[in-house]
Structures are given as structure tokens and as C-alpha cells.
Amino acid sequence: MERIHKQRDRLLGIAARLIGLTSAGASFVLLALGDGRPAMLLVAAPGYLLLALALARMGSSKSLTWPVAVVVLGLATAVVVRLGALGVLAAVTGAPSGSPSHADDAVRLLVAGAIASTGVVLTSSLGRMIVLVGAFAVTMTTIVVLYAADAAAGSGAALGLAAVTALAGWFAMVVCGAVLSTGLLRAARRVSSIGRAHRSERQASETEAQRRQGARLLHDTVLATLTLLAHSGVGVSREALRRQAGDDARLLRQLRLSASPLSVHGGGTGEEHEGAGGTMVKSDSLAAVRTRFEGLGLDVSWHGAGTVTLRPDRLDAFLLSLTECLENVRRHSGVDEAHVTITDDEATVRALVTDNGVGFDPAAVPAHKLGFRESIVGRLEEAGGIARVFSAQGSGTTVVLEMPR
């Protein structure tokens, strides 16, 4: 709220400056055009100049110096202009010629515009309002004094016009300040409610994104299927590919429609139950991974334990890495046979993925290559596991995946 008050003061300052400078400028132009005496202009010019300087500084700080300076300088200038029109300064400026009405216009612009513009910035606190009332009183008194001679001579019209204009001008400026500050505060309230809405929107979108990113196993199979399709599905049984695409589409739809995070363990062969200590323990027969590669032209021989039991996040990471390893074998090894050995003991579950393919040099995999580092090593390590690769060009590959219980 403090910040918006600062912005409000800024806005009011700019508005006051604009109105004041415009009025002062217009007043000077009117005087120049209406009163032909160069000496008169020279006498009035310093007053206008100082007034413009004070106006330009007004509102740039909280200090009351500048509004007060504007009132004082503005009134002094108005007095000079009025006296010049009356011929009091004739010794310096020469006798006034032409109608004095433009000098009156210039005076009115000063008292109802340039000086009154202080009204825009003087409403924001009680102290300022006291200054405002004082400034207004001084201005009105000066007007009365300036035009008293006219009124005494029987023509009160000039006094009346000047007084009414000044009243209207000051009133308009105070209203202008009030309107601007109310408008800004109203806008600020709406802005902050938009901000609240945006924050919850962001949280929702963050949750949504995390849900989607969290559905990694799903995305992995989707990515693998898309990659197959990218090769036009060549070398894979059409029926298998179609079935797999159907499965993936169904899972994606489920992800889109369901509100809860998904965990994918194909074919419904996994079983879930509440384990000791309230931790979710999942047992999966690896069937999902098995069925996945059956139709894809990779012959996987499975050895060892038929199930793995791990905490859900670890299980996900473990199965994902395993799937990714087999996918790598299928794509890059050049052979269509792989062996997977699953062993588990009290502390760890271990998978050994072996093939007799072309192999590769693990040290030569570029760091930015997404597949291996990101989807196998990174994923496993994030869940607390370790991946080790033993391979060399031409002599097959063995990957060991380890996940603590």
C-alpha cells in the first residue's frame, strides 16, 4: 500500500505540474499578445520564469516548499501584471495601451490555473489541506486587494469575474486531485485482486505441469512410441505398434482428464497395498516392461526375481531406467536379443541388462546427449540409485542399475 501511495503522489505531482505549467505559459502568451509593451514583458518575465521553475519542481518530493513557492511567486507575478495594466508601473514600462482585458485574462489564468494547480497535490493529508486552505485564502485576499480600486470606482465586474474564476479553478483542481487519487486507488485494488487470481493460476499451472512431468513413465513410453512412428514404424509389427499407440493415447487421455497424478504400470498387473509404517509399497511383476518389448522386435530373456518391491518413486525410476536401457539396446546395439537379470536382497534391488551388440565408449557420450545421462543415470540418481555402464566398441554392453530399498 505504501508503494501505491508513492505512485499516487507521483501521478498527482505530474498532473499538477502539467496543469500549472500550461496555465502559466498560456498566461504569459496572452500577456505578450495582448499587452504590446516590451518593457512590461521584461518586468513580468522574471516572475513567470521563477514561477515555472517552482512549478517544475512541485510534486517531485514530499516537501511543501515548492507548492508554497508556487503560491508566493504566482501571486507576485499576478500583482506585477495587474499593476502594469493599471499603469502603476508606467515609469518603467510606459503607459498601458489597449484594453486591460488581456492582462485580466493573464491574471485569472495565474490565480485559477498556475497557482490553483497546487490544489492537486495538497489534498493527500490533513496538514496539506491546512496549507491548501491558507493558500486559497491568501490568493482570494490578493485578488480582492488587486481589484479593490475597480470595485471602489463602481465597476465590480472585474473583481467578481476574477473571484469566481479563482473559486472555480481551485475547486476544479481539488476535485481533479481527488478523482486522480481515488481512481488510482481503485485501480490498485483491482490490480491486487488480479494479482491474487494470477498467483492461484500460477500455482494451478505449476501443479498441473508437475503432474504431467511427474507422469514420467507414461511420457517415456509415449516418447518411445513417437520415436518408432518417426521412423514410420518400419521394422515393427504393425499390429503391435497400433496396439501400443492405442495404449499410450488412452493413458494420455487419462492424464488429461484425471485430476490425480498417474502412475502407469501397464496392463493392470501391478498390485498395490499399504505397507508397514504407512509407506506406499508397490509390487510390480515387470510385466509392463516385458509386454512392451514383446512386439517391438527385441527378444528379452528375463532371469532372476519376477517381481521387484520398492517405494513408488524408486520403483518408477527403476522401471523407467530399465525400459530406457532396453530401448537403447533395441535402437543402437544392432542385435535383437538382450538379457535382464533381476536380483534383490535386503538392501538393494539390482538389474543387469546385457547385450552382445556393437557397444559404445561411455566416456565418449557427449554431456548434452539427452538419452543416456538424463533418462537413465539422472533419473536413477535422483531417486537415490546408481547406474553403471560397462561397454567398449564392438564388445557388447552391460548396464547395472541399483536401487536401495
Place this chain on the structure above:
Amino acid sequence: MTVTDQADVPTGAHDVLPHRKDVRERASADEPHRRHGLRMPNLHAERLRSSRTSLGTGFLGFAATVSAVLLLCFDVTRFAVEWPAYPLPGFAAAAWLLLAALLVVLALAARTAGDVLDSLVSIGIVAGLGVVVALDAAAVWGAGDPGRDLTAAPAAGFVLLAMVGVRSSRSITAAAGLLGLVLTALVVVSAVQTPLPADGPADAAAMIGRAVLPAVVAAWIVHVFRRIVSTELERVLVASTISAPRFSVGMLASEELARLDLAAEQLLDAVSTGRSRLPLNPAAAQAAAELATELRLHLIEGRRQTWLYHAISESELLGRAVTLSDPDSLTGLLDPKQRDGLLQAVWLMLGDSPERSRRSATRVTVEITVGPAAAQEGRGRTMHMPIVVQTSGVARGRVDPATWDAVRKVGRHTDSQRAGSLCVEIDCVVDRPADR
């Protein structure tokens, strides 16, 4: 915008991104009957954009209209008093009637249009004002003192004043300028035909000034108002990142991910139902490949990006001026209070004062360098990390004092002047991340 904390993203990313739209289109073109079911996550952004132009100006516009009507009443009284002096009062009366009608049209159109007046309507109103000026000029032509005699023509400026809330300040200023030119031309032509009286030039200047200045000044003030509000809005939107988790995906990426998932779903569905025949034709295969690449990118994205990255990339103002270098994503460790302080300090350094022109605002830049974190010694719960905020074009003496309060929220700081511009080094104490 330059954000350099993404060195790990494969360099191929940029080759792929331009095709993103094609991928979506191709994927959904396979399945036209589904398209209406697409979720459109970008509605939110559009809603925001439209509210950005309107916030609060309705109120100001109403006030401007009221003052315009008051000024018009004053002028129409003056006209009524001077009725007998007119050579052709009928024309002037017609001009006033037209002016009143235009004001009513404006008020009705502004009410129904809501926030921004239709361009056609406003052009119509300005054209109507042209007719008003012509009628009024015809009414007083030949009298030889347009500065004193024209009444409806300068009052046209008040109708422009009434429009400030519903049109851009620039167009109001342009229209007022046009009105000023036309009035000046009228005065000049009239002076050539019949010499002006002694007071003529001053009267003419007063008349033109009264017609043009209120609208121009009001348009300027509304312009400043709009800028303050839109800056506030941007600040508030950006500030929503301070409650984000250590790593986050950002609004845009999450929408994008949803879209990619949908595209993939449609592609796969098409394959499974046999609508896309296997083997796929090269175009569809290409689409699948691009989709896979993008999806992969989006899945790893977000785990390296922090709230500050999103704050900078989502904000037009910050994006233009702020460079972030945070290779270890350490800003994610800052707590909400520290984040708030850092953002506030950056805003203040950029100088969100509305009077600063757009040109000079682009000259100010801020470079934020985070880390590396101090070597971890012991097993304390917290650790130290340095943040260096190097500015250019910001003089130390001219910084808003509130900046230092904001910086203090982030941590202990030292400031210096480097190459004529402010440089702040902050030593933040943050919770040590639990993992690794």
C-alpha cells in the same frame, strides 16, 4: 531477454521450436472432429491483456466527461448571450445542436463499448466535430474577429476532453492538434480577408488555447495514469513468482506441455484407430519426430529454471533490461521474503517512475549474477551465497532510498560504483538444499 542459465539444453532446441505450430496443426488435422474439444489454456493471458488497457480509466473518463459538460454549459451560455451579434445565428445554433448530439452519441457508445471506443465511432465523432467547426465558421464568417466570435468550434475540444477515458492518449492528442491547426488556419484566412481588430491576435490565441489545451493536458494525465497502472499490474503478476517452488515450470511451459501432450494423444489415437495408415507417410513421421523432440525438451525443462528466470521472462519490462546468470539455479533457494526484496530492488533500480521515457528506460540495464555458493564446510543448516547486481546507467545518488530497504531483505550488502553505475553485492544466507 537474455537468460543464460540453460546451458544444458541441447543446442538442437532452437532448430525445432519454429515447427511447433506445424506439429500441432498436423496432429489435429488428422482428427478434425476432436478439435473443438481442445482446451485453450491461453484464455487467461487474453483476459489479462484486455483488463490492462481499461483498469481504472473508466472512472477518470467519467470525470473528464462531467468537466467537459460543465465547460460546454459555460460556453453555450456565452453563445446565447451573444446571439444578437451573429450574422447567421442559425448556423451557429446548428453547430451547437450537432455538438450536443455528438456528445450524447459519445456517451452512449462509451457506455455500450465498455472500455475502448470503437475506432469507427470515434472517427465518426471527430468527423462530426469537423462539421461543427465548419458550421460555426460559416456562422461568423466575414465578421472579422474569429477569436471572439467562434463559440461552438473551440468547444469541439471539450468533446475530445470527454473522450480521454475511452481512447488512447495519442489519438486524443492528435485530434486536438488537428483541431488547433484548423482553428489557426481559420483565423489566418479570416485575417487575410478582413484585418483583425487590435485585440484580435490575443483573442484568437486564447480561443485556440481553450480548445486544444484541456484535451491535451487531460490526455497526458490519463497516459501517465495508464502507465502507472500497467506497471503496477506487471509488478503484481511478476510478484506471483515469489511463492513458486525452488524449481518451477512457468506459466507458458506448462500450457505448452499440455498442448504437446494433446497433440501426441491425437497422433497416437489416429495410429491406433487406423486413420493414419502404417507405415506412416514421411510428413506424419516427421511430425512425430518433432513432437517427440519437443516433448522431451519440455519434460526436462523446468527442473533447472527458477522463479527469477520466470519472473524475468514473463515480464516485458524486466525482460528488456535484466540479464540473469545463475548456472546453479541458486536463486531457487531464496525464501519468499528475500525474493520479494530482490524483485523490489530490481524494479526500483530500473526506475519505475512513469515520467522516465521509454527510451531512457531501455538504457538502464541490470545484470544479476548468482553464486557460486561458498564451499560447504561443516554440516550447518544454512549456507552463504553471493548475489551481484551490476547495473548500467544508474547513478548511486539517484537510486530510490526504498531500494536499500529492499536489498536488506535479501541479505547483507555492500554497494560500490563500477564504471559510473551502481553495483550491489549481497551476501545471502539460505537454507542448504536437503538433497545431494
